[in-house]
Amino acid sequence: MVVACCLSLSNFAKAQTDADALMIPKNYVCAAGVYTHSQWDHYWEGTFKRDAPNLGTVSSNSYMLGFVYGLSNRINLSVALPYVTTNASAGTLRGEHNLQDVSAYAKWLAVKQEVGKGLFTFHAILSGSIPASNYQADFLPLSIGLHSKNVALRGLVNYQISQWFVAGAYQYIRRSNITIDRNSYYTTEMHYTNEVEMPNVSNYLVSAGFRSLAFNAEATLTKVTTEGGFDIRKNDNPFPSNRMNSTLAGVILKYTFQKIPGLELTAGGNYVLKGRNVGQSRTMYGGIYYIFNTKKEK
Amino acid sequence: MKRSLHYILPSLFLGVAVFGSSCKKDITDRTSLYPALSPTNIDLTADTWKPVLIKDFSTLTVVAPDAVTSPAYLADINEIKASQRNLTADQKASIKYWSAGAVLRWNEILRQLVAKHNVAPYQNPDGTYPAPNSVNPFNYPEFPFSNPPYAARAYAYVSAMQYDALIAAWHFKNVYNRTAPYKNDPAVQALVPVSALPSYPSEDAVVAGATVEIMKLLFPTELEYINQKAQEEKLYRIMAGANTRGEITAGESLGKQVAALFAARARTDRAGKAIGDATVWAKLQTTAYDKGHYWQSLETPKRPPMLPLFSKVIPFLFDTLTVVALRPAPPYINGSPEFIKEAQEVTAMSNNHSRDHEEQVAFWADGIGTYTPPGHWNAIAADEFVKQNYSEVRWARNFALLNMAEMDAAIVCWDTKYFYFNERPSQADPIIKTLTGVPNFPAYTSGHSNFSAAAATVLTYLLPDRGSKFTDLAQAAAMSRLYGAIHFRSDCEVGLITGAKVGQYAVTRGKADGAGN
CATH class of the missing domain: 1.10.606.20 (Vanadium-containing Chloroperoxidase; domain 2)
Incomplete structure (x- = not known):
């Protein structure tokens, strides 16, 4: 029986669907298309919150294709690639568009045990991403990504009683240096190089919700922390190695068709409650998933 | 299931290993690779070059140095020897940094200050913009807003002034013709390339003294940082065995005198309006x-x-x-x-x-x-x-x-x-x-x-x-x-x-x- 499938949106799009405790069975494949829209009209320079009259509303659209494969009932593999466009509604700056980062993960259901009346699980999720095009990172806030190569490890605990569950996760993302188009730049001092050291990032996630065969609903709270970096000064441009922190509240809804086996719809969104050197984004996404068995049923 | 674990577990461990170590993030700044200055020609006759503002060296004063046999000079030499005994890693790094050249390093420092202050003021609530004010330089927006014209002028004043100051330094070097500490006392180590250039007054101190002075006009909120850099540089010359404190003091004084000429011009060049x-x-x-x-x-x-x-x-x-x-x-x-x-x-x-x-x-x-x-x-x-x-x-x-x-x-x-x-x-x-x-x-x-x-x-x-x-x-x-x-x-x-x-x-x-x- 197919429960669900899950896909990682890019870190840039801030969605967290690779952070759930759901698995697809061995030999199953889930193909997915996900559209994500994100926009903001206020942002934080350091901790100073302001509007952006020379940008208006900054928006991004991401069109992602992805696949998950059930290597076993306990190990799922996934790969995904988004195409991203950005736009500013005011001012003169031109938006960007390109393929963003190819991401992949291996999700391992390491522990599955009945505890009390419910089921406890622990997942380890190893993921990585590399840029899929030579897009420009140093064009914030309109660059489509930060162009670092990332490797991340997430631990996820989930406890479910009947159809209700709570979950918590911690992820640490190690980011490579990036190369920018300039050969000098100022952070809090001058650097005469085209390489930029990208601080690593960690995040905590807590979520709770309801899961049934046909319908899932989940509320999430995520706290993203950049382990280093520097603040945007008043009226200065943002920079890829800024200390970008945010606290996001979100919801995830999932509907599984009972009459069309394998077809699922997902919708969700999140909102930045508090941030530092980021836009106060509202993000909405919707996805269509089709899950099928690659081996004939016996 | 078990078989696939054979593949997955090692790769998970590999991932953890990548976190723990490898992936070097060190970046080399190309300005850190500049070698110590070792001129092919010391330009001993630079005192005949045409200055920008200096009209006559007789308007400048550099007192005659103490004799190299005097107690004051010997005390200065002992200061060098003492400083060379236990050089810390930071002090060695300072010697390496400054030995690339005074004009070069101060040019870099100026570039950094321009970048730091090159941000346009944020608007007032009523939609007007505040302007930097040199009378209250620390008030937001800090003075200056070093936009391209401001920056071009700052680079010009600092460079032209350092040029005049060094021509004057070369003049007095030739007048007093004192050899460097590392030549006068074999126990003084030369931690920079040796030079036949007379060492009184110190060319590094001339540059530092002049630059600190003109920066009071150009980047008044940065004086603490600039003074710290000047202190580092003066100490570097002593630690390197290249100058005595007396040579530093004389150089600094000469630098300030030349800076006064440029500061007077800067105050009346209409940039303020x-x-x-x-x-x-x-x-x-x-x-x-x-x-x-x-x-x-x-x-x-x-x-x-x-x-x-x-x-x-x-x-x-x-x-x-x-x-x-x-x-x-x-x-x-x-x-x-x-x-x-x-x-x-x-x-x-x-x-x-x-x-x-x-x-x-x-x-x-x-x-x-x-x-x-x-x-x-x-x-x-x-x-x-x-x-x-x-x-x-x-x-x-x-x-x-x-x-x-x-x-x-x-x-x-x-x-x-x-x-x-x-x-x-x-x-x-x-x-x-x-x-x-x-x-x-x-x-x-x-x-x-x-x-x-x-x-x-x-x-x-x-x-x-x-x-x-x-x-x-x-x-x-x-x-x-x-x-x-x-x-x-x-x-x-x-x-x-x-x-x-x-x-x-x-x-x-x-x-x-x-x-x-």
């Missing part, structure tokens, strides 16, 4: 060349134009009549066939998403939070000069030629911009989106083009063996503004021509200043 006022800003709309299409700020809220009266600043290389004489012919009128053709080209550039264009635009953008185009050309020059093994005084002379040209190019360019007061492409046609920020001043002619052609002309004169390297770079810098869709082609092409003319004045000066090439 360059910002204009509401009356000046309003009048520009009536004097604009294309009356129906005068320049307007593309920022929200609309920001007053940047330093409209910088055109009135007194140049270093020529008089104010020459500024007007160098002003190019008018730009194309909106609606003319030439204008329409150029606007179409900018639109095509705006729609061109080639990565090469983006890269060229970003490389040369030198916008807010950077050391500005003149700073970029200082960085280019520094990377080249390092290869030449110049003496300190020649470093200063060459930077002075470069930066006087940059400042005067700013003056001529700003005169052109505000005389014609011509619109930007995105104002003429809002459909034109840009690959970089639109600077808040008129389009004709491009500042980047003026700065770059002036710099390339000077650098090509100084380093003829580089062939067309600098003019090629200037061409790339100019075209980056067209590719970025913030300038019309004629803004760039005419700017290049005018900039080259300004640069030629510096070349003429260089040919006649007695330094040879």
Whole structure:
């Protein structure tokens, strides 16, 4: 029986669907298309919150294709690639568009045990991403990504009683240096190089919700922390190695068709409650998933 | 299941290992690789070179040094020996850093301060903008806002002043002809390349003393940082066995005397009034060349134009009549066939998403939070000069030629911009989106083009063996503004021509200043 499938949106799009405790069975494949829209009209320079009259509303659209494969009932593999466009509604700056980062993960259901009346699980999720095009990172806030190569490890605990569950996760993302188009730049001092050291990032996630065969609903709270970096000064441009922190509240809804086996719809969104050197984004996404068995049923 | 675990578990461990170690994040800053200064020619006769402001060395005072047998000198030598006994890693790093050269390092320090202060003020709640005020420099917005004209002038004053200060230092070095500590006492180690140059007064202290003094005017909020750098440098000379404290003190005093000449000029060069006022800003709309299409700020809220009266600043290389004489012919009128053709080209550039264009635009953008185009050309020059093994005084002379040209190019360019007061492409046609920020001043002619052609002309004169390297770079810098869709082609092409003319004045000066090439 197919429960669900899950896909990682890019870190840039801030969605967290690779952070759930759901698995697809061995030999199953889930193909997915996900559209994500994100926009903001206020942002934080350091901790100073302001509007952006020379940008208006900054928006991004991401069109992602992805696949998950059930290597076993306990190990799922996934790969995904988004195409991203950005736009500013005011001012003169031109938006960007390109393929963003190819991401992949291996999700391992390491522990599955009945505890009390419910089921406890622990997942380890190893993921990585590399840029899929030579897009420009140093064009914030309109660059489509930060162009670092990332490797991340997430631990996820989930406890479910009947159809209700709570979950918590911690992820640490190690980011490579990036190369920018300039050969000098100022952070809090001058650097005469085209390489930029990208601080690593960690995040905590807590979520709770309801899961049934046909319908899932989940509320999430995520706290993203950049382990280093520097603040945007008043009226200065943002920079890829800024200390970008945010606290996001979100919801995830999932509907599984009972009459069309394998077809699922997902919708969700999140909102930045508090941030530092980021836009106060509202993000909405919707996805269509089709899950099928690659081996004939016996 | 079990079999797949054989593959997955090792890869998970591999992932953890990657976290733990490997992935080196260390980055090498190319300025940290500069070698210690070891001039091929110490330019001992630099006291015969033509200074910028100094009229007569007799107006400057450097007291005669103590005899090398005097107790005061011996005490100074003992200070060196004591400092050399237990050099810490930080002190060794300081010696390595400063030994690349005083003029070079202070040029880098200035570039950093320009980048730090090159951020336009944030608007007031009522939509007006506050202005930096040199009387209360710490009030927001801090003084200065080191935009390109301000920066060009700062680089010029510091470089020209260091040049004059070093010529004066060479004069007194020859007058007193004292050999260096490491030559006078075999127990003093030379931790920098040895030099036959007389060491009284200290050339490093002359540069530091002069620079600290002029920076009180140029970057008054940074004095604590600048003083700390000067202290480091003076201590470095003692630790390196290259100067005694007496030589440092004499050098610092001479530097301050020369700085006073430049500070007096800076106070009266009209830069302080360059910002204009509401009356000046309003009048520009009536004097604009294309009356129906005068320049307007593309920022929200609309920001007053940047330093409209910088055109009135007194140049270093020529008089104010020459500024007007160098002003190019008018730009194309909106609606003319030439204008329409150029606007179409900018639109095509705006729609061109080639990565090469983006890269060229970003490389040369030198916008807010950077050391500005003149700073970029200082960085280019520094990377080249390092290869030449110049003496300190020649470093200063060459930077002075470069930066006087940059400042005067700013003056001529700003005169052109505000005389014609011509619109930007995105104002003429809002459909034109840009690959970089639109600077808040008129389009004709491009500042980047003026700065770059002036710099390339000077650098090509100084380093003829580089062939067309600098003019090629200037061409790339100019075209980056067209590719970025913030300038019309004629803004760039005419700017290049005018900039080259300004640069030629510096070349003429260089040919006649007695330094040879």
